[in-house]
Amino acid sequence: MVAIVYNPTKFNDSTQWKKSAHQICQQEGWADPLLLATTRDDPGQGMTREAVRQDVDLVCAAGGDGTVRQVATVLAGTRTPMGIIGMGTGNILARNLDLPINDFDKGLRTALRGRRRTIDLGWVSFDGATEQCFTAIIGMGFDADTMANTSEAGKAEYGWIAYIVAALRYLVQPGFRATVTIDGEVCEAQRARSILLCNCGLLPAGIRLVPSARIDDARLDSLALAPHGVVGWLAVAAKVITRSRLGGRLVRHHPCRTAEVRASSPVLAEVDGDTYGKVRRMSVRVQPMALQVRAAV
Secondary structure, eight states, X not given: OEEEEEOGGGOSOHHHHHHHHHHHHHHTTOOOOEEEEOOSSOSSHHHHHHHHHTXXXXXXXXXXXXXXXXXXXXXXXXXXXXXXXXXXXXXXXXXXXXXXXXXXXXXXXXXXXOEEEEEEEEEEEETTOOOEEESSEEEEEHHHHXXXXXXXXXXXXXXXXXXXXXXXXXXXXXXXXXXXXXTTEEOOOEEESEEEEESOOBOGGGOBSXXXXXXXXXXXXXEEEOOOHHHHHHHHHHHHHXXXXXXXXXXXXXXXXXXXXXXXXXXXXXXTTEEEEEXXXXXXXXXXXXXXXXXXX
C-alpha cells in the first residue's frame, strides 16, 4: 500500500485528484491509497508516523518543499522509501531528482514505478534548539528575507517568479558580519548578505546554484554571498547563470560535512523555503545516504 501525505492548500479540486489517485493505484497494481491530509498544527510528521505504523510500502509527499521536508524527517534512517509529488512553487528536491513538477498524475505514477535511490539529508540547529531536517537549502540573510516576503497569492499566480519580484526589494539591504566554521576549521570573519548550506544545487529555470553539488555525495556546500549593491548582485547572478567557478570575494564556496555560522547580530533564517525567525547561530551537519526515495526510471 502507498500512503499519500498531502497539503490540501496545494490542490484546487480535491475530488478529482483523489479519484485519480485511486485509479492510478489500481492501474499500477497497488491497493487503494491511504490519504492523509496535513494541518496547520501538524504539517506532515504525524501523518507520516501513522503511515509507518500501518506498515505501508511507500509514503508519498504531495505538496511543496515544506511537506517534503516533514515527511523526510520521519522517514530518515528507515527502510520506507519516499515518493515526491511536487505540487509547490520551488519543488527543489523534485527538480534535483528529475521528477514531474505540478502534475499529480505523472508524479504519482513515477513514485509507484520509480527506482529506489538513496540520498543525503542535512540537519540544522538554530541557536542550540532541537535539530530539524532539510532536503535542499537552508540559509540566513537575503534568501530568508525573500522567502518571508513572498506572498502565497503571488506564488499561486506567478509561481517561482514571485520569489524574484520579492527579492528585488532587498538587493540594497546591508549585510551582516559572521564567522563560518567549516569541518571544525574557523574561516575568517566576513561580511555577507546571505549564507547558504546546500544539499543540492539545481533551482527553478534550470539554474545551478552550485554546479558541483550532488544529492548523494556525503557533503553539503556552503555559500557565502557578499555583493555590494545592485551591481554586486548582477555580478553574483552572472557567476551563477554562466556556471563559472565559484570563489573570490563575491561568492565563497566550501564543501563540508559540518558547518557553523555565528552572526554578530540576529539574522532571519529559512529552512527549505520556510521562514524560521531571527537567529545568531546556525549549526549544520550532513547525514549521508539517509533517505530512500523513488526516482525516475
